[in-house]
Amino acid sequence: MVKQSPLHTVHKELGATFTEFAGFEMPLQFSSIKEEHLAVRTSVGLFDVSHMSNVWITGPDAEKLLTVTTLEDAHRIGDNKSQYTAILREDGTIIDDTIFMHLGEKYMIIPNAGMDEIVTDWLNKQAKQHALNASAHNVSDEYVILAVQGPRSQDTLQKLTDIDLKTVGFFGCTDITVADAACIISHTGYTGELGFELQIPLNENVEHVFRKILEAGKEFSIIPIGLGARDTLRLEKCFLLAGNEFEGGRTPLEALLSWAINWDHDFIGKDALLEQKQTGIYRRLTCLECIGKGIPRHGCEVRKDDSKVGVVSSGSLSPCLNKGIALAYVDKEYREVDTILDISIRGKTVQAKVIKPPFVKKDWAKHR
Amino acid sequence: MSNEVREDLKYTDTHEWVKIKDDTAIIGITDHAQSELTDIVFAELPEVGKKVVKGDELCVVESVKSVSEIYTPLTGVVKKVNTALEDAPETINQSPYDKGWLVEIKLENIDETNSLHDAESYRKLL
Numbered sequence: 413m414v415k416q417s418p419l420h421t422v423h424k425e426l427g428a429t430f431t432e433f434a435g436f437e438m439p440l441q442f443s444s445i446k447e448e449h450l451a452v453r454t455s456v457g458l459f460d461v462s463h464m465s466n467v468w469i470t471g472p473d474a475e476k477l478l479t480v481t482t483l484e485d486a487h488r489i490g491d492n493k494s495q496y497t498a499i500l501r502e503d504g505t506i507i508d509d510t511i512f513m514h515l516g517e518k519y520m521i522i523p524n525a526g527m528d529e530i531v532t533d534w535l536n537k538q539a540k541q542h543a544l545n546a547s548a549h550n551v552s553d554e555y556v557i558l559a560v561q562g563p564r565s566q567d568t569l570q571k572l573t574d575i576d577l578k579t580v581g582f583f584g585c586t587d588i589t590v591a592d593a594a595c596i597i598s599h600t601g602y603t604g605e606l607g608f609e610l611q612i613p614l615n616e617n618v619e620h621v622f623r624k625i626l627e628a629g630k631e632f633s634i635i636p637i638g639l640g641a642r643d644t645l646r647l648e649k650c651f652l653l654a655g656n657e658f659e660g661g662r663t664p665l666e667a668l669l670s671w672a673i674n675w676d677h678d679f680i681g682k683d684a685l686l687e688q689k690q691t692g693i694y695r696r697l698t699c700l701e702c703i704g705k706g707i708p709r710h711g712c713e714v715r716k717d718d719s720k721v722g723v724v725s726s727g728s729l730s731p732c733l734n735k736g737i738a739l740a741y742v743d744k745e746y747r748e749v750d751t752i753l754d755i756s757i758r759g760k761t762v763q764a765k766v767i768k769p770p771f772v773k774k775d776w777a778k779h780r
Numbered sequence: 781m782s783n784e785v786r787e788d789l790k791y792t793d794t795h796e797w798v799k800i801k802d803d804t805a806i807i808g809i810t811d812h813a814q815s816e817l818t819d820i821v822f823a824e825l826p827e828v829g830k831k832v833v834k835g836d837e838l839c840v841v842e843s844v845k846s847v848s849e850i851y852t853p854l855t856g857v858v859k860k861v862n863t864a865l866e867d868a869p870e871t872i873n874q875s876p877y878d879k880g881w882l883v884e885i886k887l888e889n890i891d892e893t894n895s896l897h898d899a900e901s902y903r904k905l906l
Binding site: 440441444445446449640643644705706707709728729731734758760 | 818819821822824840842843844845847866
């Protein structure tokens, strides 16, 4: 059965068109993807991302469980800090990527849409196998997740809380009251802009919070944002989308996540990564910016001199650059910046150039 | 939602419009179609001289997130394409019935036009 957000009727009222994504019917767009995209880059937008999951990790060994199952040494991540990481299989491929939030004695992780049970089961299985006194509890159905993203996100949310948001800090997290609702705030996002994510328990007045944020952001022309713009915003910043970039089993080395690997601790999949690192021969995610006209899409072939050298995992028009952009898994020999490759789109060839990530640089809005 | 329907045009079930003049037809997508697609960002047009049979793919229009094939409702030879769309595909959104036309075809079988909807019957589909 397809799930809907608790805010579904509010979205309908706001004119959303919907799409099905990982078992959820969520807003695709409210006004237009371009307009929503640019609102987030230049001012502020409000997202309902309740399709994402919520899992609590509790018990005296919670930290150890995260350390053994993720790329990060959780001991390093202090209280009230969030961390981006990934959970691997023994063979080094990614099960899921997630943020974990260190909240006192426990941790909350945010697996991707539809990954809640898989991740919860995996963590509980590993706790047992490693004789750790820790457990994972899937509470995805008990939370709404809202994201407020864009240069004016802090100005918007600050009106609704007594806590000085500056004290939360980038990748900070804390219990907070926003618009009379007790929730968890994390200074994180999926847009590459200043932003915050709120985990709001369903026993709070979620609709009230949603409407209050729209009201508080009115002076900055805040608009609600659908999954369409969420995807283009993350792609411009080269953030990964699980269903696309991890499809078929990819390791963090392949998926441009080497920066997230903390090699100073033992974790599931580490041996496989060390081996892959040593051989060094693998396709790796590469940023391609189209020179010619055309929009690459998921599954398009990447070619060089008539041989296949890669495949597009995510592609779109970049609303900021007004060019086709793509993340593609490309053979080792063709990944150097400025290499010209061909992307095959419906049988036609469009030239593209390898660029250094991200597609849209920091402070794009200031320099346009 | 924008739903303008013009009296002087013929229409298809799949929301293309056709303007017939002697043995040629100009083809575009309706106001309803452009409004459903939103933000058209790319139009791939056929080569002039290409022969197309009713039901063939004629062109492709893309929005940020979607790819939509446009099928020709009539058989003929592509006589002209709206090259202005290559640099300004958003014209299809702004002016679906005028500046945003897609292709002009020299018709091979004028009788095919009989199966198209008139404005009144197209309006009922919306």
